[in-house]
Amino acid sequence: MIPLPRRLLAATLSASLVAVAAVATSIATGGDASAAHTTTICLVPSGYRGVEVTVTVPAATAERLLARTPSYAGVCAVYGRPLPLGGATVRTYAQIEGTVPRVIGITFPSSALSGLPTEMTDRHHCFDVDGDGAIQEMTECAGGHERELELPAALRRLPGVPLTWALVNWNPHGHGAPGVYDVPHFDFHFYIQPKAERDAIRPGPCGIIVHCDDFVRGTVPVPPQYLPADYTDLQMVEVAMGNHLLDQTSPEWNGSPFTRTFIYGSYDGRISFLEPMITHSWLQGLVTGQHSSACLPIKQPAAWQVAGWYPQQYCIRYRANRDDLTVSLEDFRR
Template identity: 40%
Template sequence: MKISASRVRWSLVGLAFGVTTVIGLAPMVSATNASDSAVVAAEADLPALKLFNQVSLGDGFVQTLYATDASNRPKVLAVRIDAAAVNTLPTTPTHDGQTCFDKDGDGINLETDCASGHERNLWFPKLPGLPFKWLMFNWQRNGHGPTHVFDKPHFDFHFFIQDFTERNKIRTGPCNLVINCDDEATAMKPVPAQFMPAGWGMPGAAGRMGNHIVNPNAAPANGDPFTQAFAYGVYDGHVTYWEPVVNKDWVVATKPTKVCQPITQAPEVELSGYYPTQMCTRYNSAGDVTFTMENFVQRTTPSGS
């Protein structure tokens, strides 16, 4: 297989928030699973966080962490990018080759035939009532579509409800953002109204991921500055992941001690459990970036759904 990163063209259409596949070049990463006794320092306003999973990124790492109450119910889910990783984020090539499709039949070009930026997959603990199973983290050096919305360097945090193996069945192909055209049609199926916030739209399907739904009246889709944003991921008419998106340059430039925003909730959920109602971004004195899902509430699936 010919791999070239020298030809640069960015013509992928639609909205995308980072995708993954087994086609192309897999990055060299190390993974660590931590025991429940691995407690790490947290920002002063957070409870003590337990380290669960860690993978390498640049000269540093990305971690998944969590905190629970006395009954082992989720209080905080966190993703931390340490200062060493923030300062050495991969820049060349744009994509690491995990989501690719040879559109022109001339071999894979990591700049034009791929998506997802630099991707890492991590896991969450199996807490009672926690719907999120794993995390797909993406560093997007050049951002992605749509233009003037998410086309800035940023981090994507995909909190997946969908099983990892089921996600992997969403194939790459020539449609939209490197997605199989039949799978794109499946991804674009509407979600029943009770399971999606009213008025959300701007769909765009991605290989090894599915469709994305955002609030067109919220930043940055409405033209306001891109700091942090939120999307719901959907496939085959179901919500499959929750996705915060954070502007890397904003974090590094402003060094927010704590910036939070509420997560718009759908009227109902398909799966009973504990769901976060707030997301926050923090930059600590060591230069680490910590993203959190907080203020979990119990929600119950409506009878007969």
């Protein structure tokens, strides 16, 4: 027997899944799909993680499928190219309905939380601040261990999406502010600023290992109408990243330990990135059941400098049926 090409096999299996879902819906509702509450999921059969098809089924059927297969809620995702991280890989994904982005996020298996680098940084962004001819990793490097991620091609083609690429930083020793963010954690950046402009933020002796001229550009104030409520410029401009605007009403600035927070980036007076920042221990706690998946609101500015779709919340989830974690921007509005 000649084996079917993978694409043909996937198409055949997808068609079969749609047919099965339609029959299941018909049986569950007596042939009247409107008689039952339905839910849209991405149906992924066990053993076929590369095959995904969007189906709408009764809520009870969806619940069973989500529990017993690697299926997931919402329409099927499109993905960016994966890069290695820890014991696995990390990649971007997006769930799109028509011309509307529903979810834009980053996903990785739980095994990515193991086998991570323990050195302070990957030494991509260092500068000999004291001029002694040697690089002191703890004080003259920044950025942790970075993974530069492309957004899915289908998302990049979608009109009105201001996000252009993503950056994941693993910080095994944390970073400033001292006593606040100096614990092992991940930075998940979703950039509005084009990558070439971000790459042009040079190393130097000012700010967080940044060129002094670029530090000045990084601290140009964002006009008030574009600045979200409660966000403050503490002049935390970093090489190859930009400035970090912090919400000092967040729990970690008010007596609670840092677990997860949301940061806005800026450069040259413009919002440049959106950043959920999450501790390693919090993500590990999701996997073990110590913490629960949740969505949190994102404080919005009165207006955006670049028109388009922007998220109203960010979500951190562990999907036990897939044994993966997602960090996503959701509830997009124009």
